[in-house]
Amino acid sequence: MGCCSGRCTLAFICGMQLHKQRCPVLEEQLVDLVVYAMERSETEEHFDADVGGTSQLLWQHLSSQLIFFVLFQFASFPHMVLSLHQKLAGRGLIKGRDHLMWVLLQFISGSIQKNALADFLPVMKLFDLLYPEKECIPVPDINKPQSTHSFAMTCIWIHLNRKAQNDNSKLQIPIPHSLKLHHEFLQQSLRNKSLGMSDYKIALLCNAYSTNSECFTLPMGVLVETIYGNGSMRINLPGTNCMASGSVTPLPMNLLDSLTVHAKMSLIHSIATRVIKLAHAKSSIALAPALVETYSRLLVYMEIESLGIKGFIISRVGNPSHFTGDVQLQDASHPATLQSPATESSAQSGCCTPDQPEPAASMVTWTHNHYKLLHTVRCFHRSVESTALRLITALGSSEVQPQFTRFLNDPKTVLSAESEELNRALILTLARATHVTGSIHSGFTSLDVVLTFARVTHFDHVFKELASCLWLDFFTGSDSIHGTWCKDILQTIMNFTPHNWASHTLSCFPAPLQAFFKQNNVPQESRFNLKKNVEEEYRKWKSMANENDIITHFSMQGSPPLFLCLLWKMLLETDHINQIGFRVLERIGARALVAHVRTFADFLVYEFSTSAGGQQLNKCIEILNDMVWKYNIVTLDRLILCLAMRSHEGNEAQVCYFIIQLLLLKPNDFRNRVNDFVKENAPEHWLQSDWHNKHMSYHKKYPEKLYFEGLADQVNPPMQLQPQYLPIYFGNVCLRFLPVFDIVIHRFLELLPVSKSLETLLDHLGGLYKFHALLNSISPMAGKSPGPFPNCDWRFNEFPNPAAHALHVTCVELMALAVPGKDVGNALLNVVLRSQPLVPRENITAWMNAIGLVITALPEPYWIVLHDRIVSVIGSPALTSETEWAGYPFALLDFTACHQSYSEMNCSYVLALAHAVWHHSSIGQLSLIPKFLSETLKPVIQTEFQLLYVYHLVGPFLQRFQQERTRCMLEIGVAFYEMLQAVDQHCQHLSYMDPICDFLYHIKYMYTGDSGENHHDFASGHEAATALHHTQQQDRDFNVRRDRRLRLRRLLLVHPAAPHLLALVILCRCLTLLHTTLAHPHVGGPCKRSKAQRGAIMTVDLRNIFAVSCFPARLGFCSK
Incomplete structure (x- = not known):
């Protein structure tokens, strides 16, 4: 129950409007x-x-x-x-x-x-x-x-x-x-x-x-008035001309926890009513900090989202329809003053907590809508973009596919039409989720519907038509991206914001993503042409005399986004910017300026690459620092994000990371801000009653200016500005930099020559991570950790419960080991395969499931070693020997019974461990099994014991393949037939023909049906089977029939459709043998049994093949 995936699944079912019924x-x-x-x-x-x-x-x-x-x-x-x-x-x-x-x-x-x-x-x-x-x-x-x-x-x-x-x-x-x-x-x-x-x-x-409304009004009114204020007291908020109601102390979490859900709903409804009244009254006073913080704290309760309150709040307070045309914010009565705190609180106080992924995806859509609409409101534009980045990068790996597949019909709603950086962040999140879950190959859920329809109606042409329409790359390898759930998302991103990835970044992507971006390569402007264009525009700047012409030329829509590059050259040559430059910046607007920052990032790399070093390099660093902190032309977090997301190669990539390091460490401006913020603030903001006082203290010492105030003071003559700021309740450059810092760390790790510099960055700025949701969860584990697990409020942390936390912490520790992943994976398997004396026998299944949970949560190099263990067991003497087993093979492969009787073997241990690992695997991880069967196991399968072992290995997962990956089910069926052909060719006698035929018969009529007929020559197989059946009906002598079957077997082995013919012949042979053997009890195989015994044994055999040897016990862990 602790995992959110079950809740999400049921929410999805409810979203389908199915009939609700008691379970x-x-x-x-x-x-x-x-x-x-x-x-x-x-x-x-x-x-x-x-x-x-x-x-x-x-x-x-x-x-x-x-x-x-x-x-x-x-x-x-x-x-x-x-x-x-x-x-x-x-x-x-x-x-x-x-x-x-x-x-x-x-x-x-x-x-x-x-x-x-x-x-x-x-x-x-x-x-x-x-x-x-x-x-x-x-x-x-x-x-x-x-x-x-x-x-x-x-x-x-x-x-x-x-x-x-x-x-x-x-x-x-x-x-x-x-x-x-x-x-x-x-x-x-x-x-x-x-x-x-x-x-x-x-x-x-x-x-x-x-x-009871008569009695309820009094206590609820006291709560609302406490956080709203009496209406007379006013306080300042960061920025100029920004006033709010005077209440600054939010309702404590203990009090909110002490309210029933019904009371919380009433409280948040009262808050929403107050906010809507404020919007209608067009008041110039912003919402009280206490009200905004209380609102944020209320949104962390999962049961509130179950009742749909967040959708109500967003629809009533944050409706994009409030905005029409190009909005110019002139006063605080604009609806943006109401949406700004909603955006900030969503990012800061856990509106979209880790165990509530669905609101996170909805908030991403909401932020993209407002990103497009409020393109001139500079501070709101910054807040929306920062919130979207935090939401995208914070999505859990297992949450990415369930949430984004909801938008497959219209992927534009969850993507940014203009921000290349946000779309790149989403691609990085997709790549990370794919590595962890293997979800890139999940395909469309429509496939099962199409297959069922085709099977029932026999309209194969319909199946082909629908398959092509749905991009079902049905019979291709697992490295293809066609037919995957994210193909439309990637294609829409490339249509919105075409871009490339550096080779060192692309090499870290999953193979399907690599192939997609190699096929959709975007031509890049050369650095030489960029330099040439900047020089040309700069000559125009110096040659034009009319002020209005200059402003119009450099700020009009469609002009090259090079103005920041021109400002750089002005400062480099004249050490000042005139008033016209300021007016051009004002005219460009917040949204269009982002494209200028992107081009400026590329231009900086060129300038630093061609710098002579020494004094010239110091001059470049000083100018760049002034543009950020002195003139307030571009914010640090925005510039660093653009630099980190560019696709530079080789030496240019190293120069880019060098610029990032200089911006963060060379001047003291940012380091001083980080040190003071970390020293004065605690990460558990939800337990603080004086957060606002500390927030204001920081902003008074380090005011953040978004309207080029620094540049306005420096121009000649100085310009007097009175910009109208939206209220800032939580954010600052330190907190906004955290998701950017995550991306910077990833980029530094990808390029080996600069990875050493990462230690320096973390030494100086690592203290910020005490405010990261991940570190909020991990910090209690540092040093000694007595007791079962730290008691902390999981609603405000990265993981939804202690079990998920323990699993992730274990994986982090294993991945941090300075040994290859293959060695770590083998060591994990050896915990139960080679250390049995150290593992209590009564808890062996619990240990196996713990291993399964941990190893499947790790990247592929860690868990793929299980395949090597299976190959080793397949080739062991126990399965390759021609002699009869001491025990009945199905009993030997029953791990639970063997373990209890102390008669287990290594092959049964590996079988049980494989079942435990695959049970916890994602469908993306399981999708490698068909390739493993056909390319690795099939060449080594020669004995009947090996074949039965493989059937036992894969049998329990056929139902899951049928439901989640039908293509894999067909490939597995083909591999089973081909293995049977190899065994039949190698063995003189099949001792367990009955259960083998039962197993294949079950697969055909329960899972595959006639789906393979379009791809293999089954027609001749049907004719041969019919002829064989007719001959067997005419032939009354049992021994003669046996000789004829042997001759037919030799004939079938040279037939081009041998595997499928053989399967059909064996099926007919099985039915005929069953009939004749029951009619002649004195004739039989190695064991003579009665009719009742044979029927019972065949039933048990088939059931054993489909049974999981080690059925997982949850043991406090959250299964995937």
Whole structure:
């Protein structure tokens, strides 16, 4: 339950508008998790402490899951409660009862108004079981957050009683005697009109009366006024002429955690209402920092997204339709003043947390829409671009394909039509996700539908037509990008922003991406032509006399984006820029200036490459530094991003990285900012109440200027500017640089000559990573780490739960080892293959599944070594010997039975380990199995034992291939037939013909059908099979038939369609043998059995082939 993939899958199903129905299996799992949490609470030390124990996180997680699955009707609430009562009866587990009632209250408070009262009455039966006290339960200390859980049962009774009153029901339940003190306390608190924020009394009232509008208005109004302010106090925000309401202290996370989901929904709805009123009133006062921060904190709750509140907020507050034409921001009443904090909070405070990938993809689409619309609002343009970059690079590898395949019908919505850097970042994310998951070969889900349709209707021409339309590269190798889910995305990117990749970067891409960009190579302008064009434009600049003509020429749309290069030459030659240069920059606008920065990055590489060094190099560095920090012409993060994303080769690439290093380290401007920010701020911003004060302190010391204020001060005469800034609540150049820093590190690692410089960068700027979501998760693991795992708020970290965190940390440590990946992979396999005395026998399957989880989360060089182990086992004497096995082969390959009887062999160990690894593999990783079978195993398969081993190896995964990769299923079927041909040619006698034929028969009629008929000559095979069957019917002598089959076998081996003919002949032979052997019990193979024995054994044999030897136990890990 901890992994988000299951939630995403169900969300996808719900998005298809399928019929929602109860899933008893899922319901039972939820009940078992609740019982497990009750057991943990009973045995955990210090569970009732203020912080709570490790099971506190489990209860928090359960409340979110319950809402999601019950809300979408996958689980029935009354059935769950009754099942809980049954499983808890007589066990005396009451220590976690308050937390259980808190979980139930989450759903009851939000759904009781829309459902029948009878659906919730079983909770009272659970109350009688868990609250046996005859005396009144005392009121807890309401200064502690756990007090809200202690009141949960009383709140449930209040909601039930309110529902009964509204329905005029006769089922009204009197207040239980044990809850009377709690109820009286709530009634007394409700009469108090002056509620304070020093305790949790407001949270208690919100939870108890959220369905009673008369009582709910008072506590909710106090919360809203606390974060909104009284309307009279004003404070300054960063930038000029930017004022906000005076409330700066957000609601603490402990208080928000103490509110039910229904109360949180009401709070965020109240915030949205206030924001919309502000927009309509066209107020010049920005939103209060406390309100924006509280809004951001509310968005990290998964259950809020389950109820669709984020979509409501974005549609009401961030609607692109608010913007028409070319927007020129003149006052803060513009809707951009409302969208700017939404954008900032999304990037900074976890609106799209790692366990909520779907909102992240939606936010990417939202930012691209606004990137195109607000092209003249400079500070908002910067905020949107930074947010989009952070969202794209933060997508988890397993989240990329599920999220972006939602946009296959219209990939333009999730791509930037203008920003080459954002599209490049998306390609890097695709490449990373492909390396980790192998998802590039996932193809279209429409394939299974087409195959089924073709198989049922026998309209092969329809199949061909649809296949070509869907770009199904059905019979090509795995290195082709045709037919992949990302082909349209890549093609659209190339249409929007054509670009190339440097060879050292391209070599790190997966093979299909490499092939795509080699086929779609884009001609690049030579550096010589760039220099020539800059010189030509500079001559025009100096020769033109009319100011209006100059401004028009250099700022008009369609003119070469070379103006920053001209400013560089002005500073290099005259050491100043005149007022006309400033006016041209103003006219160009924020969006168009990005193209100038891109060209300027290429021009810098040329200038530094041809620099004579010494004083000239120092002069270049000084000018570049002044353009960033003195004249405020271009921001550091934007310039570094452009430089890092260029496609320079060889020496020019080294010069580019040298410029990046100089910009970051040579001047002290950026280093001073980083050092002060790291020293004065803590990364756990959600626990701070004074974030705004520290935020303002930083901006007062290091003001960020986006309207060329520095240049306006330096021109002659100086220009007086009063630019209108949008409110900045969180961001600064240090935080904006973090996603750029990730990309810089990747670029430095790709080019070996400059990789040493990376250590210098990290020495000076590495402190910034304490504010990175990844380091927020890893830092508690540094040094000693006592206990099972650190207790931290996973909602604000890179990983959704401790299991995923442990898996990623393990992978990072393994990849950091200074040994080849092949050696690491072999060492992992040897943990169970060669270190059995060190692994408890009773836990061997758990160890195998742990190995499977870890090794499949690593890149291909680590897990591909399993194929070598399989080849080694195939060639071992146990499988190549012509002698009979001591035991029945199917029993020998049953790892569980052999392990329990201490009779396991190396071949059964490898079989079980392969099953564990492949079970946790992505379909991209499994798609290499057909190639492995046909190119590696087929040449070495000669004995019947080897063939049976391969069938056991692959059999359990045929269903998955059929559902997720039908092409691979067909290739596997062909490989099985060809292996059978080799075995038949090499062996004089087949001892296990019955199970082999059953297995192939099952594959044909359950998975492949007649799909291969278009590609192989099956017609002659049918004729031969028919002739054989006719001959066998006429021939009554069993021995004569056997001789005839042997002669036919020799004939078939020279036939061009031998593998498929042989398969069909064996099928007919199997049916005939079965019929005649049953008719002649005295005639048989090596073992004489009765009809019942043969039928039972054949059933067991087939079942064993399809059984997974080592069925994975989750053991706290999140399977893929």
